[in-house]
Amino acid sequence: MKRRHLPALAAAALIGPALAVPATARPSRPGPDDFANVLDLHGVPTAAKPPDDNNPISVFADRGAWxxxxxxxxxxxxxxxGFTGPLYIAQEYPWWLSRAFTRLRVTDAATGEALNLGDDAKPTVDAYPGRLVQSFDVDGVRISLELRYASNRTAFVRAMLTNRGGKTRDLTVSWTGTLLRHDEEPIKSAPSLHRTDTGVAVGFAEVREIWDYFSSTETRFEVRHADPVNTTVDGDAYVTTLDETVRLRPGSRRSLTWTETYTFTSAERDTESATVAKVLDHPGRYAERADNRWRDYISRALDEVTADRRPLAVKSVQTLVTNWRSPAGRLKSDGITPSISYIWFTGGLWSWDSWKHAVGVARFDPKLARSVVESMFDHQRADGMIPDCVFYNNIADGGGNWNERNTKPPLAAWAVWQVYQHDRDRDFLRRMYPKLVAYHEWWYAARDHDGNGIAEYGATVDPGNDTDEAVIEAAAWESGMDNAPRFDVDKGVSVLRNEDDGELVGYSINQESVDLNAYLYQExxxxxxxxxxxxxxxxxxxxNRDAKRIRGYVREHMYTDGFFYDADIDTKTPVHRGxxxxxxxxxWTGVASKTQAASVRDALMDPDMFRTKVPLPTASRDNPDFSPTEYWRGPVWLDQAYFAIGGLHRYGFHAQARQLTDELITNADGMVSDQPIHENYNPLTGERLNAPNFSWSAAAILLLVRGE
Structure with missing residues (x-):
């Protein structure tokens, strides 16, 4: 990969001699400095609202910042x-505040001429794991900037002006920025600029636009400078000027530090003010902490990863960390959202997404992984059920995305056990065990229509589940495979009422699903x-006794002609829907017999079935309803690919598992380049589909490149 960054010594000079590490002391293992631009984070928005549903500019966040x-x-x-943006999350939805809200401007005080950064023919404009970097050599002055995060509400920038010429320079320093506004009210008037004694702030009006934008009068974005400054505001633009003229003798330099803080409430802002003060007083200390944390992330994540796969592993880590959201609104714990780049996936947490995210994150940050698991159990209902998804706002707050019409497949115990393998936190096991048991038992109380110990997907008793069509939709959502052919109403799917002593406790559809019961066996x-x-x-x-019974049932009632299928609840025979x-x-869960596993392996390796260009589509190529671009009717979802490959490994088919892994990584567009990891991929062409920077895809890829 061609790098566009400073030589090591020059980069060290930016952050000062106290943080410069002698070459002989640098660790031999790869670190953040070895992975410039593994994900393309370049671009500038043209409008406040990202176009369509997907933001075409990939971004960087850290520490759970919003x-x-x-x-x-x-x-x-x-x-x-300046650094593009920021992209701020209006409680649930992503919006651009500016093209570059805080742009550093340096002017020769003697001539009044600005140093034009565009005059540098070879500037450094690079993204590293954990920081963004810019550096320019203009008219004998080097201007360098680095952006990192100090907390879950505050980013900070350290700039350095270095005189590389032979005469003393007097420089005037200022910062400029302009708001991007939406073209429709009330969102258009939501943000407003205000000068402060230490910089500039953006206040927000009370806006409750469901499906689009939420803000309150307590919401605030604020830039605060370490040095005395003066700010003037003119409409949507501002200029902040350093009070003193910077005098640089030949070879000398001057550092500048500022923070950029985004908070939702006055209480958050009051709490964060202490952090901001510490960052401004000791920026080097916070930079060192961030760099050390990312060095640890990379070291842990790359364990057992071959050199050729390391950039992809690092890209996966960056994707997961950028989608990390800290507690805010109704979200009580740190969690991982599906994608900051997709409007509907930005401000909420999904249950089975979270289980998969936690397993990936456990490889480099077990503490965060524990929180990712618990972020959904924060919302466990009294009956044991875990909602499908939760957001900054629940329904009572006017949110539209919160969903308790259904849950998601039971992978929570797997996630907890995987996290435990990486940190051995027995208190975590003790805390989670009764919650896991309650969730597990809920499946049999609410989703086992005939009481035979074999569950069905279904729906909760909820105002949204008021028709059979709505219940079937919720059941398909509950499977995680929203529009898969096996849930088509015209193929005989119907609704069953589940009652306890005459009281309705939920709904099932009329098929016992093979994946659901395989998951429950594993649980x-x-x-x-x-x-x-x-x-x-x-x-x-x-x-273990109950698990053994499920294993025998699945082998007997859900397998025919060399493959596993859902079973009809009445006939207890496989349902043939492709x-x-x-x-x-x-x-993957170990339910199959050796003979059954060998037959499934043959289907997975058959080019007319599952071995497409990007292998392991969600519907077999010979399925009558196969569609390479239609969500769960053909596109390759990387979590399912990971499960299938893991299943091959489990039964000893290692050569085939490695072959499918290589084909998936090589043939999925952008996977081994600097393009974002996507939600899913066209199995025939490799085209990237749906949401970019998708977390569970990143988690699955991290596991695959680690050989797990």
Whole structure:
């Protein structure tokens, strides 16, 4: 990969001699400095609202912040010296505050002429894991900037002016920025500029535009400078000027530091003010902490990863960290959102997404992984159910995205056990075990229509589930495979009422799903392992006995002609609606017999079935309803690909598993370049589909490149 960054010593000079590390002391293992621009974070918005539903500019955030940044390209001369954005999350939806809200401007005090950063023919404008960097050599002055995050509400920039000429220079320093406004009210008038004694702030009006924009009068974005400054505001534009003229003798330099803080409430702002003060007093200390944390991330994530796959692993880590959101609104714990780049996935947490995110994050930050798991259990209902998704606003607050019409597939115990393997936090197991058991037992109380210990997907008793069509929709959502052919109403799917002593407790559809029961089998086995670790042998014996019965049932009633399918609840025979990737889940969980696993392997390796250009589509190529671009009817979802490949490994088919992994990574567009990891991929062409910078795809890729 061609790099566009400063030589090591020059980069060290930017952050000062106290943080410069001698070459002999640098670790031999790869670190953040070895991975410039593994993800393209360059671009400048043209409007406040990202076009369509997907933001075409990938961004960087850290520490769970709700505002993010990108970099201008070398040709974006009007924005050089500033960081693109920020992109701020209006509680649930992403919006651009500016093209570059805080652009550094340096002027020769003697001549009054600005140093034009665009005059540098070879500027540095690079993204590293954990920081964004710019550097310019103009008229004998080097101007360098680095942006990092100090907390979940504050980013900070350290700039350095260095006189590389032979005469003393007097420089005037200022910062400029202009708001981007929407073209429609009330959003158009939501933000407003205000001068402060230490910089500039953006206040917001009370706006409650469901599906579009939320803000309150307490919401605030504020830039605060370490040095005395004076600000003037003119409509949507401002200029902040450093009080003193900077005098630089030949070879000398001057550092400048400022913070950029985005908060939702006055209480947050009051709490954050102490952090901001510390950052401004000790920016080097906070830069060192950020760099050390990212060095640890990279070191942990790259364990066992071959050199050729390391950039992809780092890109996966960056994707997961940028989608990290800290507590805000109704979200009580740090969690990972599906994608900051997709309007509907920015401000909320999904349950089975979170389980997969936690497993990926555990490889480099087990503490965060624990919180990602618990972020959904914060909302566990009294009956044990975990909602499908939760957002900054619930329904009572006027939010539209919060969904308790259904849950998602049971992978929570898997996530907890995986996190435990990486940190051995027994208190975490003790805390989670009763919650996991309650969730597990809920499936049989609310989703086992005939009481045979085999569950069905379904729906909750909810005002939104007021028709059979709505219940079937919720059941399909509950599977996570929203529009998969096996949930088509015209193929005989119908609704069953689940009652307890005459009281309606939920709905099931009329098929026992193979993936659901394979997941529940695995959950029982893992819960048994947790019970053993917590010295509860009686629980473990019961769970293992029940798991064995499920395994026998799936083998007998959900397998035919070399593949696994859902079973009709009445006839207990496989439902023939074409092959789907759910038929590989019994391999991943260990439900399949060796003979059954070999037959499924043959289907996965057949070019007329699942071995497409990008292998492992969600519907087999010979499925009558196969469509390469239609969400769950053909596109390759990387979580399901990971499960299928893991299943092959489990049964000893290692050569085939490695072959499919190589083909997936090589043939999925942009995977091994600097393009974002997407929600899914066209199995026939490799085209990237749907949401970019998608978290569970990143988690799955990280596991695959680690050989797990």
């Amino acid at each position: 505002h993010a940044y990108a970099l201008p390209t070398a040709s974006d001369t009007d924005e050089l010296g 029982k086995r893992i819960l048994a392992d947790i019970a053993e670790a917590l010295h509860r042998p009686g629980d473990a014996d019961t769970l 092959k789907g990737i759910e038929g590989a889940i019994p391999l």
